[in-house]
Amino acid sequence: MDWFSQTLLSHSAIQAVIIICLICAIGLLLAKLRLRGISLGVTYVFFIGILAGALGNYFVPDKPLIDPNMLDYAESFGLVIFVYALGLQVGPGFFSAFRKGGTQLNMLSFGVVAVGTLMAMTFFWTGHFSLSEMMGILCGATTNTPALGAAQQALKHLGLNADASTAALACAVTYPLGLIGVIFALMLAQRPLKRIEPEQTKNDAEDEAFIASFEVLNPAIFGLTIAEVAQMDNNLFTVTRLWREGKVLLPQNDTVLQEGDRLLLITQENELKSLTVFFGKRDTTDWNKNDIDWNAIDSHLISERILITKPNINGKKLSSLNLRTRYGVNVSRVKRGDIQLVARPGLILRVGDRLTVVGQKDAIKRVSAELGNTVKTLDEPNMVAIFIGIVLGLLLGCVPLFPGMSYPVRLGLAGGPIVMGILIGAFGPRIHMVTYTTSSANLILRSLGLSMYLGCLGLDAGRDFLSVVMQPQALFWVLIALLITFVPIWIFAFVGVRFSKRNYATTAGMLCGAMANPIALSYVNDTTKGDKASIAYATVYPLAMFLRVIIAQIIVIMSC
Incomplete structure (x- = not known):
């Protein structure tokens, strides 16, 4: 020994x-x-x-x-x-x-x-x-x-x-x-x-995304597009779905709001009171539960999380990808680590972010291919x-x-x-x-x-x-x-x-x-x-x- x-x-x-x-x-x-x-x-x-x-x-x-x-x-x-x-x-x-x-x-x-x-x-x-x-x-x-x-x-x-x-x-x-x-x-x-x-x-969750739905009852915004409404209000929000006459629509920047429209928004919890005043009424549905089946809400739109794994996306602003214009999809929120962030246009994306994307199935497949969505790529740190x-x-x-x-x-x-x-x-x-x-x-x-x-x-x-x-x-x-x-x-x-x-x-x-x-x-x-x-x-x-x-x-x- x-x-x-x-x-x-x-x-x-x-x-x-x-x-x-x-x-x-x-x-x-x-x-x-x-x-x-x-x-x-x-x-x-x-x-x-x-x-x-x-x-x-x-x-x-x-x-x-x-x-x-x-x-x-x-x-x-x-x-x-x-x-x-x-x-x-x-x-x-x-x-x-x-x-x-x-x-x-x-x-x-x-x-x-x-x-x-x-x-x-x-x-x-x-x-x-x-x-x-x-x-x-x-x-x-x-x-x-x-x-x-x-x-x-x-x-x-x-x-x-x-x-x-x-x-x-x-x-x-x-x-x-x-x-x-x-x-x-x-x-x-x-x-x-x-x-x-x-x-x-x-x-306290100031940075985290909060999901809420509102009914458009404010006459001041009737007939305005979503882009015009967003410019009028200082609150941070993203409209991901719109219900009108029993049908679910994928809202675009040029979508015109009408009385009685019901909007699903991604925002921050501290913005809820002012947004309720701005739109007219907030409904009582709890959209933040983990067991919600988003794909069952409507038949022709699906919601999917896409992982950014391509290095060329790293450091780009969300708005620079033009996903809504090019593919007709909405990015509702971004998960970074354990935090859900509001998908604001100026958000700088990072490799490892998970984007929640709403749109047609074929369009989401094309977005997925562009962003990477290959988990194996991230197994090895840089x-x-x-x-x-x-x-x-x-x-x-x-x-x-x-x-x-x-x-x-x-x-x-x-x-x-x-x-x-x-x-x-x-x-x-x-x-x-x-x-x-x-x-x-x-x-x-x-x-x-x-x-x-x-x-x-x-x-x-x-x-x-x-x-x-x-x-x-x-x-x-x-x-x-x-x-x-x-x-x-x-x-x-x-x-x-x-x-x-x-x-x-x-x-x-x-x-x-x-x-x-x-x-x-x-x-x-x-x-x-x-x-x-x-x-x-x-x-x-x-x-x-x-x-x-x-x-x-x-x-x-x-x-x-």
Whole structure:
């Protein structure tokens, strides 16, 4: 068995991969355990990493468990994969979310950053903690290693190398509590927030398509074409069917509306009241049930979902395809991921979108051939775009934001890839860049990257964790870190839900982004529906991280 012990104990690439994979596997197995329906999820990987690091240091004190260079590489690569895949996931909805309240979310996250920093400086001004200790505690409580790196660089630049080591030690002790502290703070706040959550936000679906039917009773629109009516009203809607004298018609832009016509519309739920006033009357039929047989509504028209798989369609506007004019069909809605979008003319199409098309059977076949509709084509993600995006993200993270400074601020290893992922996910189709990945492929990338990152982070912190925790001073570090973690979260969780009228998922995602805590985001995603938390996280994360990095350097410069 010499080969076995040599493989596990001798530093090599194989040994590093085996140990990291074992840590991830054990942690993910424990993640399935639930206490009263609650699980810490992938956080267990971090704890198993700490345990492995502590045991390795106990049995072999003078030798790290795995090669430090391998550990640093695996930790960095895992983080890059996670944040880039997260950026790709939320990129398509990032800028629309920013227009619909992203500025407000960033102001809330700025408040989280400001309150936490002010609390840390208040404790420093009392004289009980040194500046280096307080910077380490602040970075650990907010799980922000780029800010720690920036603070250490500033301290070393001022010749305070010992203080830089103290900051790293304080961060190592408080970092695990910062990771899980956000989760526990959200656990304790979830029920109270749900009780005060405004009713209109609980099923918030501003972007999603809603199906409704209306009867034309408004004399002001009698005799007008559908195109003229659409220009008169500012509401977003698409007319997909028209009932007249017991017959079903496929409406065109030049179809003239008559009194008593019944229209089937695709719109957004928040437009219903104004559309009811505009058309005259809304009927009570619920068209949003999953069990509706659309092809049974009329005999000569069928409804079919067509998958876009041809790259040449990627990045084109729906109106540029002229499907209604060329084939006599209507596109009623577009499904992108788990979201149903209204098929507005200016909607930019992406590979992977599913178009609901209404029309004659032969016409729909021709539309299907033009768009592709070949599921097998999407089985393989565009890996070239993924690797190029990661390279561009890393380069972006290395660009000095303020070149004139002696130690310029950078977005770093986490900030650059997530910003690039967002940009490519949002604007890639506009330059006909196929960035589509299936939901399962994106989830695998995110899970793999986060597990690697946390396992390696735990290994790194576990080596000195037990010895440092036993020191009396460490207890005060932990208590202060818990306050810096809990207080800003509770304050702005209440402000976000009560005063900013945000739902719990969006507020929680914003808080996770402001605290730079991907583990807490994973917990929120497990306990809420949809991508609202992830979109809010990505909306505030770049600015919040940037602020923390700059503030860390400014505090050191101003206080020394």
